[in-house]
Amino acid sequence: MSIKAVVFDIGNVLIEWQPERFYDSVIGEARRREMFESVDLHAMNDKVDLGHHFTETIYAAAEDYPDWRAEIRMWHDRWIEMASPVIDHSVRLMGALQAKGTPVFSLTNFGIQSYDFAATHYPFMRQFDRDFISGHMAVIKPDAQIYQMLEDASGLSGADLIFTDDREDNIAAAKARGWNTHLFEGPQGWADRLVAEGLLHMDEAA
Incomplete structure (x- = not known):
């Protein structure tokens, strides 16, 4: 799939x-x-x-x-x-995916007011196709419920999704639900994974 x-x-x-x-x-x-x-x-x-x-x-x-x-x-x-600085290459990857018509969701442990404040500094935070912000969901990663809530709201199952996070416990929880996962250790590794998955070409992932 x-x-x-x-x-x-x-x-x-x-x-x-x-x-x-x-x-x-x-x-x-x-x-x-x-x-x-x-x-x-x-x-x-x-x-x-x-x-x-x-x-x-x-x-x-x-x-x-x-x-x-x-x-x-x-x-x-x-x-x-x-909460700085921005990781520019990652933001470019987000935009490149969306430019190709691939939906990009957030799944983040973030407060309600702190997210709104950060978004005034970082406009990309208002550009996700779907937002899954823990403060609004009243549950944080790696609780299995937050992954279930994303699946239920999006209508997508684990095999439909690829998720990147810098924390191994958050990745393990997603993997347990059958999600495709990538442990984020830097934007180049994430770019390479997106290319390997056929979601971006090398020039688009630069």
């Missing part, structure tokens, strides 16, 4: 997402390590990705840890600096 839609994760596939790198640049690696050991910032972000309010969730966490209040608030106030 031929592939009928291409599914992109966003963080570290279309936009770099490296909070630790950001904090290292602002407060230094030693202090960043201390903060991440003291505060489960990724669990805080999971709440946002599950649909909790972006500002309220982060500011509440900041009040829970007054010794780190200013630094935690940066997760909100300087968030766009963490």
Whole structure:
């Protein structure tokens, strides 16, 4: 069966997402390590990705840890600096697929307000043929339900889809449903896979 839609994760596939790198640049690696050991910032972000309010969730966490209040608030106030830069080659691949008439979906762990904010900086985020954003779905990868929801909404089964994500657990969950998958380790590898699948020619994938 031929592939009928291409599914992109966003963080570290279309936009770099490296909070630790950001904090290292602002407060230094030693202090960043201390903060991440003291505060489960990724669990805080999971709440946002599950649909909790972006500002309220982060500011509440900041009040829970007054010794780190200013630094935690940066997760909100300087968030766009963490969610950057764009991975330009990946964005070009998205456009090239759509130019050939291949639907491109997002499947991303992303908050409601943070997604809307990011889209004001990155216009491609409003250009997917279908959006599957965890904040609106109230479930995050790698929960099997989020993959089921995409299948149900699109009417496509695993064999109809090819999905790229930078996290092995997210890829494994999709593969378990019969999806075609690609572990994203850089845009060139993804470009090569799309060519190998016959979805793009080499010149289109550049």
